[in-house]
Amino acid sequence: MNPHGEGFVPVRWRPQGRAGLELHSGPRSLALSPDGRTLYVLNRFTGTVAVVDVREARAGNARVTRQWPVVDVRSREQRRLGQVLYFSDVGRTGMSCDACHIEGHTGGVFFEKTRPMRIYRSTTALGSRDTPPYFTPASTRSLAETAETVGGRNRYHNPDPLPSEVEALALYTSLLPTAPNPYRGEDGAPLETVTLPDGRTGHPVKGLALFEGKARCMACHPTPLFTLDQDPSTRGQYQDVGTPIALPLRLEQQQLVTGAAPPSLVGTWDVWPLLTSATAGYAVQEDRLVVGSRFPLRTLLETPGLSHGAAQELTAEERDDLLAYLLTL
Ligand code: HEC
Numbered sequence: 001m002n003p004h005g006e007g008f009v010p011v012r013w014r015p016q017g018r019a020g021l022e023l024h025s026g027p028r029s030l031a032l033s034p035d036g037r038t039l040y041v042l043n044r045f046t047g048t049v050a051v052v053d054v055r056e057a058r059a060g061n062a063r064v065t066r067q068w069p070v071v072d073v074r075s076r077e078q079r080r081l082g083q084v085l086y087f088s089d090v091g092r093t094g095m096s097c098d099a100c101h102i103e104g105h106t107g108g109v110f111f112e113k114t115r116p117m118r119i120y121r122s123t124t125a126l127g128s129r130d131t132p133p134y135f136t137p138a139s140t141r142s143l144a145e146t147a148e149t150v151g152g153r154n155r156y157h158n159p160d161p162l163p164s165e166v167e168a169l170a171l172y173t174s175l176l177p178t179a180p181n182p183y184r185g186e187d188g189a190p191l192e193t194v195t196l197p198d199g200r201t202g203h204p205v206k207g208l209a210l211f212e213g214k215a216r217c218m219a220c221h222p223t224p225l226f227t228l229d230q231d232p233s234t235r236g237q238y239q240d241v242g243t244p245i246a247l248p249l250r251l252e253q254q255q256l257v258t259g260a261a262p263p264s265l266v267g268t269w270d271v272w273p274l275l276t277s278a279t280a281g282y283a284v285q286e287d288r289l290v291v292g293s294r295f296p297l298r299t300l301l302e303t304p305g306l307s308h309g310a311a312q313e314l315t316a317e318e319r320d321d322l323l324a325y326l327l328t329l
């Protein structure tokens, strides 16, 4: 048994100097009792709800009085360790994986990455398992290599992750699924009609025919994951499809290199902003970032000048059908 308490997965913390183990319970949701005396804390790493007596919290005396077990997390210890490593700021650098991929997902966070020096959108890591290589241009070829490279750099190599930590983090990341899709029926099948986020309507089945036919999307977004990276023989192609290379923000400080990989379109209904440059979603106004579009899929299909399939040749109604289909993926 772990001497620190039931359910804790210990993680090494900065062995140089102040060696020691760090314990994380993963507090996530808090609820205060109506009388303000008791705080309930859901601990996602340890699978408990902690009951905290906060009557004397102002004087610095908050006490955990009970721990209610909610789920038994010990049977999946490696995955749990991966989760702790994902969310914890182990190197005290302010850079956990969660700092940029919030809950594993994208959400408008940027990172200025070197080689080439440029502002990138933090992509979603949900469903990424089957679409290596990662990064633009390709620099890691598996989730384990990503966990090792990025995990080490995020802690400024203090300490570098152990092979067992790399394995646990890669396992946890590989099991991050895309969210359930609200644009499909209860049974997961496409609906007859879908109401688009801007209130228009479209027919997913007609959209499917357009995607595979007239709109010419399949060449670069083939099924089942809708990216060339899904197949070892077509992996790692970086193409110029006329999309902006970067946000028009301090361009003189960015190294502008064309080419991006066709991203997987699975879960694209839930991705904001779109494109490596994040320019479908964000816009720049006088050196400031603003929301340019809340329905970036439409923005992408209606931006003139993209050599990106044949979306421009569709009628307005056909475009709605194609959008309805994209939302169901
Ligand atoms: C400082 C921000 C930042 C942190 C911290 C960070 N990432 Fe990333 N991550 C990014 C950016 C930006 C990209 C996309 C860059 C590109 O396209 O070249 C990315 C891409 C990825 C991808 C590729 C996703 C795909 O499908 O293409 C994975 C997987 C990933 N990161 C995992 C992790 C893990 C695991 C950690 C923690 C060890 C982590 N990241 C920490 C910013 C970050």
Ligand code: HEC
Pocket (backbone or CB within 6 Å): 211, 215, 216, 217, 218, 219, 220, 221, 239, 240, 241, 243, 244, 260, 261, 262, 263, 264, 265, 268, 271, 273, 274, 275, 276, 277, 297, 300, 307, 308, 309, 310, 311, 326
């Ligand atoms: C010649 C290859 C090619 C064709 C054809 C193509 N795409 Fe793409 N697609 C790409 C590339 C490359 C990107 C990434 C561009 C970037 O990040 O700037 C992309 C990005 C996207 C994205 C943004 C996804 C995200 O997460 O950022 C969507 C949505 C998309 N394509 C849908 C379509 C649709 C719909 C069609 C058909 C009308 C289509 N694509 C045709 C190569 C292609």
